[in-house]
Amino acid sequence: AQSVTQLGSHVSVSEGALVLLRCNYSSSVPPYLFWYVQYPNQGLQLLLKYTSAATLVKGINGFEAEFKKSETSFHLTKPSAHMSDAAEYFCAVSLETGANNLFFGTGTRLTVIP
Amino acid sequence: ETGVTQSPTHLIKTRGQQVTLRCSSQSGHNTVSWYQQALGQGPQFIFQYYREEENGRGNFPPRFSGLQFPNYSSELNVNALELDDSALYLCASSLGGLRETQYFGPGTRLLVL
Numbered sequence: 001a002q003s004v005t006q007l008g009s010h011v012s013v014s015e016g017a018l019v020l021l022r023c024n025y026s027s028s029v030p031p032y033l034f035w036y037v038q039y040p041n042q043g044l045q046l047l048l049k050y051t052s053a054a055t056l057v058k059g060i061n062g063f064e065a066e067f068k069k070s071e072t073s074f075h076l077t078k079p080s081a082h083m084s085d086a087a088e089y090f091c092a093v094s095l096e097t098g099a100n101n102l103f104f105g106t107g108t109r110l111t112v113i114p
Numbered sequence: 115e116t117g118v119t120q121s122p123t124h125l126i127k128t129r130g131q132q133v134t135l136r137c138s139s140q141s142g143h144n145t146v147s148w149y150q151q152a153l154g155q156g157p158q159f160i161f162q163y164y165r166e167e168e169n170g171r172g173n174f175p176p177r178f179s180g181l182q183f184p185n186y187s188s189e190l191n192v193n194a195l196e197l198d199d200s201a202l203y204l205c206a207s208s209l210g211g212l213r214e215t216q217y218f219g220p221g222t223r224l225l226v227l
Contacts, residue, residue: 005152032213043204044218051213073157090156094213101147101170102216104156 004033004091006105014113019063019078021108023091032094033074034102035065040089047089050074061085081094088114116141116196118207118219126225127195135190135222137205145169145210146188148180151202151221156196163188164210192224 006012007022025031032051036044048059061084065076074091088109092102119138124126127133139146159172163182177193184208192199196197202223205217 034215036218043120043220044206046215046217096124100145100208100211100214100216101159101162101172102149102157103159103210106156107154 003040003103004093004105006089006091008108009106010109010111012088012111013081013112014078015083019081019110021076021089021091021104021110022105023065023074023076024072025074025091025093029036030056033065033067034087034092035059035063035074035076036092036095036104036105037087043089047076063065081092081110083112083114118205118217120203120205120219120222122181122222123220124223124225126227127227129195129197131226132191132193132196133195133204133224135192135205135224136189137190137207137219139186139188139205139207140217143189143207144186145208146182146186147206147208147213147216148190149204149206150174151204152198157204160190195226197226200224210213 005024035047048057058064063078073090088107090104090107121136132207139193147162148160151157161171162169166182182217202221204221205219208214208216
């Protein structure tokens, strides 16, 4: 079975500070991992995707994530937070068989303090 | 390139009624997945359609059903609505194949009274 755990349902950072959103996964096979962002009253937008080609994945809006197999982690980071980064962030893993569906974590709401 | 679109944007129904939600996939995509996102939760997989056939289903009862049309657009039907069906329903389209990136629409917010 595959699952993801997002530590911290709410994270607050000051504008210009480092953003770190945590995601740990459990998987019996090498997973594909995703980070999506959801702005208020909108759908999900793909930030980045890990496909085993490189452990450090760069995404849109200055975000990146590093796949660490030894820690079963795929944390999302951004060096300097911007007010426009305030949103809900979801980590997701694709299932190993069957339909190409995603299993999502419970999300982390990021607040950026001016 | 047209993205994923969903209609309606909002809907209010009463318990016991039936509802149909619609999704148009992104150009070139042949796979549509539906997710339910309850308030404060992550999306949960309902089912997926690939070339008009159901290609997988999550832990949802049979009163949740769907269709995919030859142009790859899709419908989600929910019968005998319950209060707990109140949620944001998200549609995502992708190319066929495992682990293809899914692109999400803006969702339909359903309120069941």
